[in-house]
Amino acid sequence: MSEVLPSADVVARIAEHFPLRPLEAHNDAETAQRWGYQDGSGEMVSFQA
Secondary structure, three states: OOOOOOHHHHHHHHHHHOOEEEEOOOOOOOOOEEEEEOOOOOEEEEOOO
8 A cells, every 4th residue: 555544534535425423333333434425325434543
């Protein structure tokens, strides 16, 4: 891998093409940030290293 991006940059790049909205965590121990597509078609997660 020649380039590593912060998770915020990855989310921003995806949101340029597929608008996202933040979702609530399933539980307090969840470490991923959850994002839902604005059109309701699904969701994605991002992890901070």
